Amino acid sequence: MNSDLSQAEDKSGMTLDDRSREVFRRIVESYLERGEPLGSRNLSRLLPMSLSPASVRNVMSDLEELGLIYAPHISAGRLPTETGLRFFVDAYMQVGDLAESERSEIERQMSGAQRGQPMDTLLGEASQMLSGISRGAGLVMTSKSDAILKHVEFIRLEPTKALAVLVGEHNEVENRIIDLPAGTTSSQLTAAANFLNAHLNGQTLPELKSVLTQLKDDVRRELDQLSQDLVGRGLAVWSGSSDEGSPGRLIVRGRANLLEGVEDAADIDRLRMLFDDLERKDSLIEMISLAETGSGVRIFIGSENKLFSLSGSSLVVAPYRDSDNQVVGAVGVIGPTRLNYSRVVPMVDYTAHLLSKLSRGS
The missing domain is CATH 3.30.390 (Enolase-like; domain 1)
Structure with a gap:
């Protein structure tokens, strides 16, 4: 797997001491697991070193000044900012291999190639499979069809x-x-x-x-x-369009997953705006180009991608290639910014690997 995910301190220019790193890591991991702010009192109990709630608050204040965390409400705990999530993903996230059970499940659901199913059907299955395993929205993009x-x-x-x-x-x-x-x-x-x-x-x-x-x-x-x-x-x-230069097709499965637990009307409207954006052809061009510029899995958090600047969503995406090693499409998962990145990244990477094999006819 391509691992462009390990160079955050070089990219951001930020380094954290042991205390700050541990406090920051706990805040992010709590957010990714539960989606809730973590306060200084609870945080002091989780740390491996002995820090009073007052000392934890001082560290949190420093992290806020760096733009890594913020307080959603007065006197509330802290959540990571988009900058903080990017720093965490690049600097501290450990991306391992897929569990054997997940690898087998992906292979089983993609086994239609052995049953002679057309590629379009397999792409739909790939999108549905990613949605089901990730609990996000599975997304597959294909370049313009050259079917006979x-x-x-x-x-x-x-x-x-x-x-x-x-x-x-x-x-x-x-x-x-x-x-x-x-x-x-x-x-x-x-x-x-x-x-x-x-x-x-x-x-x-x-x-x-x-x-x-x-x-x-x-x-x-x-x-x-x-x-x-x-x-x-x-x-x-x-x-697929009456417009010249249409770049291809977009297959999205599991949109309802993104609405689970969303109660705020404004958040629902932002998600709908996301899907409206995805349906536009220029978004397809954007997606394919995003995948093509990297050799492996890429992560876009919130406003890092203009498509998601309003919806507050993240995208994990990887290209798949044909027998000439040309990018013919991309596969990915859309989810909230608290997506389980360490689990989704190898999932997307392996699916892209299987689609590349199918595209090459091997």
Whole structure:
């Protein structure tokens, strides 16, 4: 496993003496375990050295000045700040290997590859599996599909809407509702589908787009303007968006896990904003680039990632690669900032390793 998680003192420029380190570590570990502030009286009982509550308060005051902890209420205990969590993760968190039981469970739930399941199904299973084991939201991102097209069909639903049905070489199917230009006839729907199917000769989507560009004169002769428009819409639909440059797909499972125990309406609204952000295509680009810039697991806490600046969530993410060692997607877990990082990191890392093996066909 890549371990970029051990250099916090170098990155932050901060060092703590033994007393400060122990007080800080106990505050963070209490927060990660229970999500509650830890006060000086209780903290003094937990420390391995003998410190009075008054001495503990002095240490806590120093940690507050460093920006590592804060008091959520007057006279309350202390919680770690986002800066404090980052410092703890980088400097003190011990990341071990997965327990054998967890490794076996991940392998069992990803065993669909041996049953010949399509990759899209396996990615959904990976997302669901990470959600179930981590109790966060499992997240899988894929780069734009280069699946080989086999068949295209347009089915009218309403005067201005149609269902585009696109079938891949391995019988994977995408159904998308598209808007129709005003006045589109049934014969034009048929003509557009026939034209696409006539040129589906074992090509991927980018290859087919290139062929159609070269055949634009033929398109003009064979199709009128409305049918040309439908051809273009059909190709865009397969990409998952009508926008050019769509980076791929996003699969999120276990969103409800993030709402467990959340009672404050403002917190619920922030989580909804997070998922609204994730559904936007530019967020996919951001996610893939985040994973690609590191060779292993990366941790983003709260506002360190602009996607989560309002929701107060954390992301543990790792890339997976194809046989050419190119990043083809990313896998991760979204959770509260008190996520169990030491447990989730090896989980995400191992899942990314399995997806890389599947992507390489090995």
